[in-house]
Amino acid sequence: MLNQSLAGLIASGAASPPLELRVDTLIFSLLILAGLLAVLFKFAWTPIVEGLDAREKRMVDDIEAARIAKEQAEAQLTAYQEKMAGADGEASALIAEAKSTANDAKEKIMAEAAAEAQKTRERALAEIEAAKTAAVRDLAESSVDSAVSLAGSIVGRSLDKSDHSALIEKSLEQFTTGA
Amino acid sequence: MKNNSLRSNVAPQDDEQQTSPESHGHDDSDAGHADGGHDKDGHDHDEDGHDHDEDGHDHDEDGHGHDEDGHGHGGDMATTDQWNDGVDLAMGYYLSPDSLIGHVQDSDHFELPAFPPWGEGMSKGKLSIPQLSPYTDGSPMMGENGSVWAYQKNDFVGPVTFQPTKFVVLELIGALIVAAIFIPYAKRIKSGNRPVGRFWNVIDVMVCYIRDEVAVPGIGSADAKRFLPFIWTIFFFVLTLNLLGMVPGLGAATGSISVTAALAISVFFVVMATGIKKMGFAGFVKAQAPHLDINPVVKIILVPMIWGIEVFGLFIKHAVLAVRLFANMFAGHLVVGVFVAFIGVTWHTQLIWGVGPAVIIATIAVNVLELLVAFIQAYVFAFLTSLFIGAAIHPH
Known part of the structure; x- marks a missing residue:
């Protein structure tokens, strides 16, 4: 009885051997697969394909934009580097120019200072000479006056003004030349 | 013993069910043993050796059946031979092909532990469809x-x-799961946004992998896009059915040749339709034989033979597509069934303390392997589908 029941169970489809090809299950499976494909095609796969394409396009665009940005950055970097190199030369030139200017100024100042010193010295010498001359003159005049006065008293004759001047001049000449 | 083997086709779900209805003592000699009705000492215990229900059937305290002519084992009548007989009978019961396959095959009900709770007899532990x-x-x-x-x-x-059977219901559930995952996923990435979250990233990786590593290599980048929806559907549907088979109480619909045949037939129709659309019916038929630069006389002889082989192969390879998936999934679950059956065999013996943990470890290991197989077989099915479609588009 049990055997019959089990055989009937299998035969009826309540329990089917695994290798039995059940047409109803096969049809159900095909219908389910077709339905799933139809639903997913409309609501999933098509939007997914569009989404993946959009994402890929965005990625390609982003990569292209990144490439362009990189190139621009590299160009800017090169320009900056060139500018920096130029700035270094300019700075060197400025320093050299500054040094040259400073040297020129220094030499000019030194020359001016030397010239001024020379002028001062010459002026001092001139002033000394003038003072010397004036002193000698004063000395000669007073000596002559004394001598004239003395001589006048000795000889009893007064020297007039012209004699007096000639005598002074002669005394000065003698004083400066050898006296 | 033969009866026991056959009885296993309606394998019980618990101890109570093990005795009902088949352990009601209808069979005169070995029915009392078939349910493994022994305690750990291998003996049945009752006051007088026989309990009698209203139907006049024998039961011990555990509801284990005994026949009326003294085949039930009283404790003082136990012998080693009887104990061994019990184990042999239990082994015959649980390890019989009918019992093992019974848990793997398609049926009109789901096997659930003691469900519904109010059920009795054959309905105990079964959720009918x-x-x-x-x-x-x-x-x-x-x-x-x-x-x-x-x-x-x-x-x-x-x-x-x-x-409608268990596998049909599982296919419906699988289809709903696939739809429930991919329709929201489509909304998330529709505008080209990247998915956010671990789960959606995993889905995204799989979708892209199938496109880039399965469809495009198999079909070709120019035509792959047209067939992507079909390849995706096949892969994720098969994968979902495979994974559903790992849920206790359900079953692997792909462990049925009927289901895998439906999948293979759908692939076959797509391949045929693609080839015919591409080359026309005559062209597709003609394209089954490769072009041969050989002597015309020899060609006249060889080409029809090769054409016949190729056409035969066209059917065979699609049939193999179905058998491969079915055999892999069925065999894996059968192995798990064998391991678990060892628990049933040794449940009333001291061996259970060794066998039980070993079975648990082995079952976990096999299930891990089955998880891998679930993915691999879905991949193989989808990849071969792509290759077949690609072969139809680019013949020889």
Whole structure:
């Protein structure tokens, strides 16, 4: 009885051997697969394909934009580097120019200072000479006056003004030349 | 022993069910042993060696059946031979092909532990699947207690039984799961946004992998996009069905040749339609034979032979597509069934303390392997589908 029941169970489809090809299950499976494909095609796969394409396009665009940005950055970097190199030369030139200017100024100042010193010295010498001359003159005049006065008293004759001047001049000449 | 083997086809779900209805003592000699009705000492215990229910059937305290002519084992009558007999019978019961396959094959109900709780007898531990139409064709098969529990084929669609089974329900569940995952996923990435979250990233990786590593290499980048929806559907549907098979109480629909045949037939039709659309019917038929630069006389002889082989191969490779998936999934679950059956065999013996942990470890290991197989077989099915479509588009 049990055997019959089990055989009937299998035969009826309540329990089917695994290798039995059940047409109803096969049809159900095909219908389910077709339905799933139809639903997913409309609501999933098509939007997914569009989404993946959009994402890929965005990625390609982003990569292209990144490439362009990189190139621009590299160009800017090169320009900056060139500018920096130029700035270094300019700075060197400025320093050299500054040094040259400073040297020129220094030499000019030194020359001016030397010239001024020379002028001062010459002026001092001139002033000394003038003072010397004036002193000698004063000395000669007073000596002559004394001598004239003395001589006048000795000889009893007064020297007039012209004699007096000639005598002074002669005394000065003698004083400066050898006296 | 033969009875025991056959009885296992209606394998019980628990101790109570192990005795009902088949352990009601209808079989005169070995029914009392078949349910493994022994305690750990290998003995049945009851006061007088026989309990009698209203039907006059023998039961011990655990409900284990005994026949009326003294085949139940009283404690003082136990011998080693009897104990061994019990183990042999249990082994015959749990390890019989019918019992093992019974848990793997398709059926009209789900096997659940003691479900529904109010069920009795054959309905205990079973969640029956509502049928589309009453079974009025042919005489019903009668259960042992007089109830109708098996049915003749009906003629809902002509000569074909149109009976929704466990695997059909699982396919529906699988289809709903796939739809429930990919429709929200589509909304998330529709505008080209990247998915956010671990789960959606995993889905995204799989979608892109199938496109880039399965469809494009198999079909070609120019045509792959047209067939992506089909390849994706096939892969994720098969994968979902495979993974559902790992859930206790459900089953692997792909462990049924009927289901895998449907998948293979759908692939076959797509391949045929693609080839015919590309080359026309005559061109597709003609393209089955490769071009040969050989002597015309030899060519006349060889080409028809090669054409025949190629056409035969066209059918064979699609059939193999179905058999491969079915065999892999079925065999894996059968192995798990064998391991678990060892627990049933040794449950009433001291061996259970060694066998039990070993079975648990082995079952976990096999399940891990099955998880891998679930993915691999879905991948193989999708990849071969791509190759077949690619071969139809680019013949020889």
